Amino acid sequence: MHERTSSEANRVVAEKIGRFREIFIPYPRHIEFHSRCDYLRQLGRATRGQAQRGLRVLAPSGSGKTTAALAFVEAVNRELPPKSTDRPVVHVSLSSATTVKRLFSSILRAFGDGFAERGTEETLRQRALTYFGHANTELLIIDEVQHLNFRSGPKSDVTDSLKALLDAGVVPIVFMGTEEAEGMFTRNLQLNGRLLPPCDYDPLRSTVEEERQLFRGYWERLDQEIVSLGLMPEPTGLHHAEVVAALHTVTSGVVGRISRLTEAALDIALRRDARRIELYDLAQATDRWALPLEFTSRNPFKGMQL
Known part of the structure; x- marks a missing residue:
């Protein structure tokens, strides 16, 4: 069957595919995920200044994790008053082989920091914590967390840095990724001990x-x-x-x-x-x-x- 490939056809198809991608079906497992995110956000408010909790969300590629996360961010943002500069929920997506320093750079970029790459790991960490406070951030969602699933040195494990971030008492964290990230959690029982029951998406x-x-x-x-x-x-x-x-x-x-x-x-x-x-x-x-x-x-x- 003939398929149109002209520039005009491309424009029409692209516009409709763009609208298709905005579809969000509130399927039960996504609704459960939104409920768990909301609870974690509320728990963070109630325990501000204390060690925070995290939530593990692992699922096969293409499960709709990111779509569900962005839908949650959008729903929370709709509750904000007009012209508010608050960022109650911050979503960051990691690229391959992300170090802890790159994680903090990703967080800073999410806040629009023009110097997100400059500074030591600790400097970037402190700036990220400052942004969370100024923007009244109540939940951080780290997407594609499997890209952190490696040791950054013989005595350094990224899971220790994630545990320390929760212990800072500033913001609870949702860790989203594929099944490849499971080992990152099972090898550090101290990080696991700071997590709520998993909200994994099984097929x-x-x-x-x-x-x-x-x-x-x-x-x-x-x-x-x-x-x-x-x-x-x-x-x-x-x-x-x-x-x-x-x-x-x-x-x-x-x-x-x-x-x-x-x-x-x-x-x-x-x-x-x-x-x-x-x-x-x-x-x-x-x-x-x-x-x-x-x-x-x-x-x-x-x-x-x-």
């Missing part, structure tokens, strides 16, 4: 009825949102058990990957002027996105007849 299992229904419900709600936002004139109607099972195969039960796969399918459907996302689009999206990135080893949509 939804197709063998458990409740989880199978959660998975299906997420897909149906996403389909509805696409039509509600005017991204497609008609819903897919692809809610058959066979399609849901195929979606589970491609995404391994990770709901964030449903959104990623659907985004790729929406791109294809828009370029061929379709009125809805069809099996063809899901099959092509699997070939072009899920298979090359090794999220799946086969394409269950190929040859499917409904």
Whole structure:
């Protein structure tokens, strides 16, 4: 099927994909995560000046952790009075091989510090703590924390620095990352002892009825949102058990990957002027996105007849 690739088509598709990415489905595990973040924030208020607590949130890549975190930040910011300069929740995302010094630089950049790279580790740490105080920060979310999962020296472990940051009594911390970060927590029992019960996102299992229904419900709600936002004139109607099972195969039960796969399918459907996302689009999206990135080893949509 012909897909338009002109500059004008690119503009239209990019605008609609941008709107698609703003969709946030309040799926139960994300709601639980928001509740735990709110509790940690409230606990920090009640224990200001004392050693703070942290929250571990680990999940496979594509689980929607970052989307959920940014949605929480946005929800909190909506409560602020007009023209407020407060930053009640600060979200920082780490790049690969991040040292503790780079962590503090990332925090300073989040506050707009123009000299975030200048100074020793301790100097940057003290400046970050000062920003937290001035901005009335009540929660720090460190995303992609697996990039801190290494020792920075023979006698130095990044987990000791994270423990010290909590002990400073300034701000509680949410540690978000992939399963690769688990060893960072298990090797330091003192850091683990400062954490609330984990809020990890496990993939939804197709063998458990409740989880199978959660998975299906997420897909149906996403389909509805696409039509509600005017991204497609008609819903897919692809809610058959066979399609849901195929979606589970491609995404391994990770709901964030449903959104990623659907985004790729929406791109294809828009370029061929379709009125809805069809099996063809899901099959092509699997070939072009899920298979090359090794999220799946086969394409269950190929040859499917409904």
